[in-house]
Amino acid sequence: MKPIYLDYSATTPVKQEVLDAMIPYFTEKFGNPSSLYGIGFASKDAIELARSQVAALIGAEDREIYFTSGGTEADNWAVIGAARSRKNKGNHIITTKIEHHALLHTCKALEKEGFVVTYLDVDDNGIVDPAQVKNAITDQTILISVMFANNEIGTLQPIAEIGAIAKENGILFHSDGVQALGNVDIDVRSAGVDMMSMSAHKIYGPKGIGALYIRKGVVIENILFGGGQENKRRAGTENLTGIVGFGKAAELAGKNLNDHIKQVRDLRNYFLEQIRSRIDDISVNGDLEKRLPGNLNLIFNYVEGEALLLHLDIRGICASTGSACSSASFSPSHVLSAMGLPLEKVYSSLRFTVGDFTTKEDLDLVVASLVEIVSKLRELSPFDKDHRMQSTQVLR
Amino acid sequence: MGMYNEKVMDHFTNPRNVGTLEDSNAIGTFGSPVCGDMMEISLKIENNVIVDAKFRTFGCGSAIASSSVATEMVKGKTLEEALKLTNQNFVDELGGLPGAKIHCSVLSEQAIKTAIYKYAKENGLDLPGLEGFDPDAEFDHDEE
Numbered sequence: 001m002k003p004i005y006l007d008y009s010a011t012t013p014v015k016q017e018v019l020d021a022m023i024p025y026f027t028e029k030f031g032n033p034s035s036l037y038g039i040g041f042a043s044k045d046a047i048e049l050a051r052s053q054v055a056a057l058i059g060a061e062d063r064e065i066y067f068t069s070g071g072t073e074a075d076n077w078a079v080i081g082a083a084r085s086r087k088n089k090g091n092h093i094i095t096t097k098i099e100h101h102a103l104l105h106t107c108k109a110l111e112k113e114g115f116v117v118t119y120l121d122v123d124d125n126g127i128v129d130p131a132q133v134k135n136a137i138t139d140q141t142i143l144i145s146v147m148f149a150n151n152e153i154g155t156l157q158p159i160a161e162i163g164a165i166a167k168e169n170g171i172l173f174h175s176d177g178v179q180a181l182g183n184v185d186i187d188v189r190s191a192g193v194d195m196m197s198m199s200a201h202k203i204y205g206p207k208g209i210g211a212l213y214i215r216k217g218v219v220i221e222n223i224l225f226g227g228g229q230e231n232k233r234r235a236g237t238e239n240l241t242g243i244v245g246f247g248k249a250a251e252l253a254g255k256n257l258n259d260h261i262k263q264v265r266d267l268r269n270y271f272l273e274q275i276r277s278r279i280d281d282i283s284v285n286g287d288l289e290k291r292l293p294g295n296l297n298l299i300f301n302y303v304e305g306e307a308l309l310l311h312l313d314i315r316g317i318c319a320s321t322g323s324a325c326s327s328a329s330f331s332p333s334h335v336l337s338a339m340g341l342p343l344e345k346v347y348s349s350l351r352f353t354v355g356d357f358t359t360k361e362d363l364d365l366v367v368a369s370l371v372e373i374v375s376k377l378r379e380l381s382p383f384d385k386d387h388r389m390q391s392t393q394v395l396r
Numbered sequence: 397m398g399m400y401n402e403k404v405m406d407h408f409t410n411p412r413n414v415g416t417l418e419d420s421n422a423i424g425t426f427g428s429p430v431c432g433d434m435m436e437i438s439l440k441i442e443n444n445v446i447v448d449a450k451f452r453t454f455g456c457g458s459a460i461a462s463s464s465v466a467t468e469m470v471k472g473k474t475l476e477e478a479l480k481l482t483n484q485n486f487v488d489e490l491g492g493l494p495g496a497k498i499h500c501s502v503l504s505e506q507a508i509k510t511a512i513y514k515y516a517k518e519n520g521l522d523l524p525g526l527e528g529f530d531p532d533a534e535f536d537h538d539e540e
């Protein structure tokens with residue numbers, strides 16, 4: 001049974017063209033990019049080509065792209081590097097409650113160094129209000145970090161507006177662009193971002209490689225120390241094959257961007273229509289318009305998300321829940337909670353993300369499975385319509 | 397493969413005794429404040445013996461499987477025997493649960509106790525296994 005993969009926001013398969021581009025750099029073209037001989041120069045050239053491919057995807061200059069080990073490192077570097085380099089100017093950082101843990105946990109670490117962090121709320125649709133960003137600014141504020149698009153509910157944030165506010169106030173602005181990259185037409189200049197995090201494995205590239213865009217002229221501290229790679233800003237022998245793959249994936253993403261967006265959005269909308277017409281008592285988390293094209297986050301009322309996920313898995317269908325109680329923390333999705341969703345709805349939420357290899361036939365099969373599983377689990381649920389208890393009261 | 401063993405998966409995919417007994421004389425519901433799970437158990441008690449049981453559970457795989465196994469295990473037990481059942485008995489009967497999922501089986505123990513507690517109260521019974529039991533109390537998850 002071939003699995004039906006509907007979790008493209010978690011990661012994507014590497015495209016064949018990307019893999020083909022990478023292969024020679026494992027074997028014949030393996031030289032260290034810092035070496036002063038033929039295969040070293042060739043590696044260096046390959047990295048510079050990849051740099052320009054990534055730069056082109058976001059409207060940056062080549063020298064503004066710094067390769068990292070992924071989105072997590074890019075987030076860490078941007079926030080820690082910016083905070084430490086500006087600690088004489090102030091100690092206040094503004095971010096949101098719906099950021100990825102790569103960002104939130106970095107902020108928590110900085111709080112231990114004496115920085116003060118404001119975590120902004122989002123509205124019921126999962127969108128940050130730029131006015132709140134403005135109001136949160138103090139004379140101590142040195143950094144604003146707001147994600148381009150959320151990974152759980154796919155909501156697109158008003159980045160250009162926040163960028164303008166940051167600029168007006170002379171504050172550095174970082175955005176986690178990991179989910180938006182390759183799914184949204186990004187132009188770092190018009191977005192007004194000073195730094196943006198990216199990751200290859202969300203755009204059909206390999207895992208363990210990403211980049212931080214740092215606008216030219218912006219100085220932040222390094223967080224890795226060692227050799228002089230990446231213009232002396234990010235030490236360590238380059239992940240040559242990863243970088244080549246990221247470059248190729250970025251090139252393909254740029255070339256196919258409009259088709260990709262349309263195709264994936266049409267599939268997502270078809271999926272939602274089918275579910276809506278066949279299953280009652282469901283609703284969508286987050287704004288449906290200002291949203292990543294492939295993201296669908298649904299509440300299946302009276303059904304627990306992890307049980308649903310497990311039944312889907314039995315049928316070879318991969319989806320995701322931010323509220324799995326399998327993790328050690330048992331913590332419900334911080335994103336859905338920040339939207340003000342009551343707990344039992346948080347636990348009834350599931351994320352499906354479609355991508356380039358999703359077909360309508362796949363979605364039809366998933367809908368059929370969902371119809372069956374949801375009705376089975378509702379029969380089992382003490383919250384079932386004819387049998388509803390005061391869930392909110394008991395669950396708080 | 398997977399996070400659960402075959403027996404857990406069997407109870408999860410084919411849960412036994414699903415529903416609410418029409419002729420129940422003891423219903424207990426319990427919600428876990430920790431992971432949002434909720435279980436309702438309805439019992440039919442005759443001459444101090446549980447003769448039938450059904451459940452409804454909102455919860456993850458291990459919550460559903462342990463609810464299912466719990467309804468099988470309480471049937472035929474006297475109230476005193478049923479009150480001695482702990483979540484560990486359900487976990488053992490299932491052949492084990494992943495460590496992080498043990499707490500989900502507490503739901504069944506608490507729901508059974510709640511049902512019997514209410515039945516004892518309504519019928520003026522004084523059951524030793526219920527001393528100090530408070531159906532509204534928060535319980536600790538020290539399995540973590």
Ligand SMILES: Cc1ncc(COP(=O)(O)O)c(C=O)c1O
Nearest residue numbers: 070071072100102151178179199
């Ligand atoms: C919004 C966001 N930021 C950061 C990351 C982390 O990226 P990586 O997996 O490359 O470390 C992810 C992906 O998991 C993400 O979705």
